[in-house]
Amino acid sequence: MTDRVRNAACRCGQIRVACVGEPIRVSVCHCRECKARSGSAFAAQVRFPAEQVRIDGGAEAKMWQYTGDSGNIADFFFCGTCGSGVWYRARPYHDAYAIPLGNFEPGHSFVPDYSVYEGRQEPWVSITGEAIEHYD
Numbered sequence: 001m002t003d004r005v006r007n008a009a010c011r012c013g014q015i016r017v018a019c020v021g022e023p024i025r026v027s028v029c030h031c032r033e034c035k036a037r038s039g040s041a042f043a044a045q046v047r048f049p050a051e052q053v054r055i056d057g058g059a060e061a062k063m064w065q066y067t068g069d070s071g072n073i074a075d076f077f078f079c080g081t082c083g084s085g086v087w088y089r090a091r092p093y094h095d096a097y098a099i100p101l102g103n104f105e106p107g108h109s110f111v112p113d114y115s116v117y118e119g120r121q122e123p124w125v126s127i128t129g130e131a132i133e134h135y136d
């Protein structure tokens, strides 16, 4: 594992997230929930083990808890000032912090490993790359 540190932040900069080393997984998701969360056609997120994540300004984060149809609970944290999502925890990766890829500073070099819920993918979206696993 490297000691590389990648920094993410909400738009107003009040909440900063530093991630050490390499992530568990980088994924894009086309589900309805992720579309609504990100406000975009799909969402991209980077998951790190909790012990590799340092949060500065986290007291300003608000939480919204969501229980999916499956009964799985997810905790979503967002900046109370600017509204950016800053991290969430969801099963089956509840011990990990999922951080929106777009919150990271340029040069992060994250590339998705997985593209999931492609059955709900917008018809004009195409996720490409040789190492990407695709799931409906």
Ligand SMILES: [Zn+2]
Binding pocket: 010, 011, 012, 013, 014, 015, 079, 080, 081, 082, 083, 084
């Ligand atoms: Zn903010």
Ligand SMILES: [Zn+2]
Binding pocket: 029, 030, 031, 032, 033, 034, 035, 117
């Ligand atoms: Zn999703």
